[in-house]
Amino acid sequence: MQNRIRVIRGVELSLVNGGAILTTSFRDLERVCKALGLKGIPKTNGILWKGFVKGRFVRIMIHKHSGGKDVPTGTFNCYLKELGFSIAQEYNEFLNSI
Amino acid sequence: MENNNGKQNRDINNYENCEETKIIKEGSQGGYKGGSKSLVKGGCMNMENIGGMKIIGLKDLRNNISDIIFKVINNFQVVLTGNVKKGGPTVSIISTDLLEDILEKYEFNPEITFDEETKQHEICLKEINAFGSGDTKEEATRIILDNIMALTEDFFEDIELYMRIDPPKKQYPYFMRISHCKTESELLEVLNLV
Numbered sequence: 001m002q003n004r005i006r007v008i009r010g011v012e013l014s015l016v017n018g019g020a021i022l023t024t025s026f027r028d029l030e031r032v033c034k035a036l037g038l039k040g041i042p043k044t045n046g047i048l049w050k051g052f053v054k055g056r057f058v059r060i061m062i063h064k065h066s067g068g069k070d071v072p073t074g075t076f077n078c079y080l081k082e083l084g085f086s087i088a089q090e091y092n093e094f095l096n097s098i
Numbered sequence: 099m100e101n102n103n104g105k106q107n108r109d110i111n112n113y114e115n116c117e118e119t120k121i122i123k124e125g126s127q128g129g130y131k132g133g134s135k136s137l138v139k140g141g142c143m144n145m146e147n148i149g150g151m152k153i154i155g156l157k158d159l160r161n162n163i164s165d166i167i168f169k170v171i172n173n174f175q176v177v178l179t180g181n182v183k184k185g186g187p188t189v190s191i192i193s194t195d196l197l198e199d200i201l202e203k204y205e206f207n208p209e210i211t212f213d214e215e216t217k218q219h220e221i222c223l224k225e226i227n228a229f230g231s232g233d234t235k236e237e238a239t240r241i242i243l244d245n246i247m248a249l250t251e252d253f254f255e256d257i258e259l260y261m262r263i264d265p266p267k268k269q270y271p272y273f274m275r276i277s278h279c280k281t282e283s284e285l286l287e288v289l290n291l292v
């Protein structure tokens with residue numbers, strides 16, 4: 001199926017499978033953080049992932065109650081950029097490769 | 099109480115006189131590296147920087163710590179201290195009330211939105227790169243508060259690293275402001291989440 005691009009708040013989001021916006025669950029985001037070499041530090045209410053990605057320092061806090069939920073679009077866009085991905089498709093490909 | 103204050107004020111006056119009279123013993127000695135034109139006033143191991151603020155030597159600080167703290171708290175004076183002989187960086191002693199007034203400039207502007215795609219409320223605090231989301235606005239607020247507490251705790255635990263890199267270094271005054279909140283309601287107010 002042909003992919004389309006939709007722009008939300010100035011950020012390109014890939015639309016796959018005929019229109020569903022590509023987002024991610026917090027659980028998958030944790031897998032990506034781990035695969036990128038970020039260090040997970042347990043905190044009272046979740047895990048703080050921190051470290052350098054492509055020379056840039058990244059800190060992502062994932063709350064213990066967020067686990068299975070999807071990352072909202074605005075938050076996902078910010079995390080995408082921080083983790084060095086230009087578009088959601090790139091993130092998805094990386095996620096599928098780990 | 100007044101008598102006690104009067105005594106402390108006299109002590110401070112005495113201390114100030116001591117500072118003024120014990121001046122110009124070592125001339126321009128000292129080699130202060132922090133400022134471009136340092137005026138060294140020796141004797142009491144104090145000197146004055148170009149802005150007119152006295153730098154108190156460590157020995158004088160130790161000997162007069164109570165008076166100095168009293169002056170800082172009650173007279174809104176800021177005291178600079180450091181190694182006057184060797185020069186180098188100094189430490190500022192400032193009243194907490196005054197510091198909090200200065201930090202008020204660093205305002206938080208939360209972005210609160212409803213994400214149609216995931217049907218969640220999300221809150222973003224760009225100043226410190228903190229996020230929170232939930233099925234209700236209250237849940238999103240609870241989660242962002244928890245996340246902020248964790249980020250603040252980590253910031254000050256690892257501050258030696260964070261003060262060497264951008265952007266965390268620029269977030270310092272914001273985390274400082276958060277760390278000075280005494281209650282959750284005060285924190286919510288500071289974060290503009292009420």
